[in-house]
Amino acid sequence: MPELPEVETTRAGIAPFVTQQTITDVIVRQPKLRWPIVDNLHEIISHQPVLSIQRRAKYLIFQLPTGYLMMHLGMSGSLRIWSQDQAPAPQKHDHVDILFSNGFLLRFHDPRRFGAVLWFAGALEHHPLLCHLGPEPLEADFNAAYLTDKLKTQKRAIKLALMDNKLVVGVGNIYANEALFHAGILPDRPALSLQPDECEILVEKIRQVLRAAIDAGGSSLRDFVNTRGENGHFQQEHFVYGQANQPCRICHTPIQKTIIGQRSSFYCTHCQH
DNA sequence: CTGTTCTCCTGTGGGC
């Protein structure tokens, strides 16, 4: 399931093929994604160049002269670049192809269709999906002082707070579990119980696990395929996620699993307090 | 505003 590192890896992977290229054709085979794809997308974006591609949270944002094409990979989505004369016949879940003037195409693949392909002609900071997002976890405005201040009134579990996009973006279930393990903090602690020094460690560990995953080229459970079509190989790096009943890699205590906010949560009772 | 539950969807894997 693409988390921030996979999205960033995807952005970096496709950028050389699409930036400054003009869109020559758009093929929508399945418009029913999380939200329906606007039915005249072809008319809107054809003949426009992609000026840049950026990432905000887990959204990929293609800047065009008349607006923004926004994509979200949901939990099973992937983007892949193909040479137009070598692209295989579209598979079952290849929902969108965008063709470019340089002879390449960008293919959006998403079996579970939790992803999205959206057109927005307004100012980005006014987009309803973007305007309430918290800071990027790898940017300077996500820091110990900020986290300490935000958490001090929150009774909910710290893991839920970390996964709330209004607090900080891009920390999904896997990395919330991993960061809390490395920070030595139990996932069900009330957020307001975290001391300033714990917030400082947590910020650092969130940064570390995300940075390591980006550097590793993105993690992979079974759904993620990066733009070169290779599976990532980060999943064996998980210390707690998916490791229920396995010995902790630090102290060998069996990893526990519980449900917090309908989501699987993993932790070590010896390493986390 | 806070907290909780529901919802979209399909591939996977366990049980029999």
Place this chain on the structure above:
DNA sequence: TGCCCACAGGAGAACA
């Protein structure tokens, strides 16, 4: 080998 079904999950929407 095949069938059935619970489960997984990002995150907005709906509801209490």
